[in-house]
Amino acid sequence: MIAKAGDITLGETVVEIGPGKGALTKELLDAGARVIAIEKDESLVETLGHKFISEIDDKRLEIIVGDALDEIPLPKKYKLIANIPYYITGAIIEKFLGSENPPTLAVLMVQKEVAERIVSRDKKESILSISVKIFGTPSIVMRVSRGNFFPIPNVDSAVLKISNIHNPFADKKEEEKFFWFVKKGFAHKRKKLTSNLELSAEQIAKTAIPKNARAEQLSIEDWRKIAEKL
Numbered sequence: 001m002i003a004k005a006g007d008i009t010l011g012e013t014v015v016e017i018g019p020g021k022g023a024l025t026k027e028l029l030d031a032g033a034r035v036i037a038i039e040k041d042e043s044l045v046e047t048l049g050h051k052f053i054s055e056i057d058d059k060r061l062e063i064i065v066g067d068a069l070d071e072i073p074l075p076k077k078y079k080l081i082a083n084i085p086y087y088i089t090g091a092i093i094e095k096f097l098g099s100e101n102p103p104t105l106a107v108l109m110v111q112k113e114v115a116e117r118i119v120s121r122d123k124k125e126s127i128l129s130i131s132v133k134i135f136g137t138p139s140i141v142m143r144v145s146r147g148n149f150f151p152i153p154n155v156d157s158a159v160l161k162i163s164n165i166h167n168p169f170a171d172k173k174e175e176e177k178f179f180w181f182v183k184k185g186f187a188h189k190r191k192k193l194t195s196n197l198e199l200s201a202e203q204i205a206k207t208a209i210p211k212n213a214r215a216e217q218l219s220i221e222d223w224r225k226i227a228e229k230l
Contacts, residue, residue: 003027005107005141005161006081013075015103017068017082017092022048024083025061035061036075038068069095080106086155089114090128097135097165098175106162107141115140115158124216127186133220134178136165168224178227185215185223193218203230 002024008014010032019025019037021044028035029052039045045065055061066072069091080103084092089110096102116122118138120129132138141159146152169175187196193213194204204211206229209222218226 001142001144002081002083002107002109002159003031003033005159006031006033006079006105008033008079013078014081015074015078017080017084019048019063020044020083022051024081025052028081029055029060033079034059036064036078037061038064038066038072040065040067068092074101076101077104079103080108082107083109086111086114090131093128093132097132097162098167100167102135102165102167104165106136106160106165108160108162109144109157110160112143112156112158115160118160125218126216127182130182130220130223131179132162134168134223136162138162174227178223181226181230182215182223185218185226189214189216197226197230199230206230 006014006028008028008031012033014028014033014035016025016028016035016037019039025035025037025048037048039048042065045063048063049056052061056063064072069088080096089108092108096106114128117126118129118132119140120126129138139161141161144157144159146154146156167175169178181197185193185196191214192211193209193215194211196215199207207226209218209226
């Protein structure tokens with residue numbers, strides 16, 4: 001299900017985070033991918049080594065022992081496909097989408113509510129949804145009931161696909177400026193955006209943003225306009 005959403009072509013490289021016992025790893029290999037699996041649990045690394053000994057010998061699978069949030073060498077072109085621990089969803093998205101070498105596509109199993117927040121199902125943006133949409137196009141491939149897992153978790157899940165990944169910023173300084181405005185704009189959700197950003201009438205006119213707008217109502221283009229004009 002996750003592997004299929006990755007639209008894998010024969011021989012392309014897929015980075016998998018936290019392969020565990022290798023269920024998704026097998027699907028990715030069967031789909032024809034060359035897999036780089038990042039696993040920090042050394043006992044699981046040993047299990048994977050025995051399970052996929054022929055794939056490792058054939059160089060179709062490379063296992064890296066380490067934490068995906070640390071500095072790990074990655075190929076120039078790859079897709080990110082993974083069942084990630086839900087508590088690091090935001091950190092994974094920030095690290096990989098905003099990196100100098102982002103994936104061309106990402107498919108992640110995440111908590112259902114997080115996926116819905118990212119695609120703005122309620123038509124309200126958040127820091128998380130903007131942090132994804134500035135780099136790519138998110139969509140929910142499917143929702144997965146908690147009953148499909150054992151042991152049964154406390155939350156439902158969803159397969160999140162992020163396509164058209166690219167870095168729109170000219171440099172790190174421009175990126176930092178953009179996110180400075182976004183974070184400041186969301187500092188107090190109930191306040192109007194102009195109050196959070198402490199804008200004068202002249203500055204409001206420059207951005208062409210409605211005086212009564214709140215941060216959650218603004219689009220990616222609105223935020224880019226704010227960062228460019230102010």
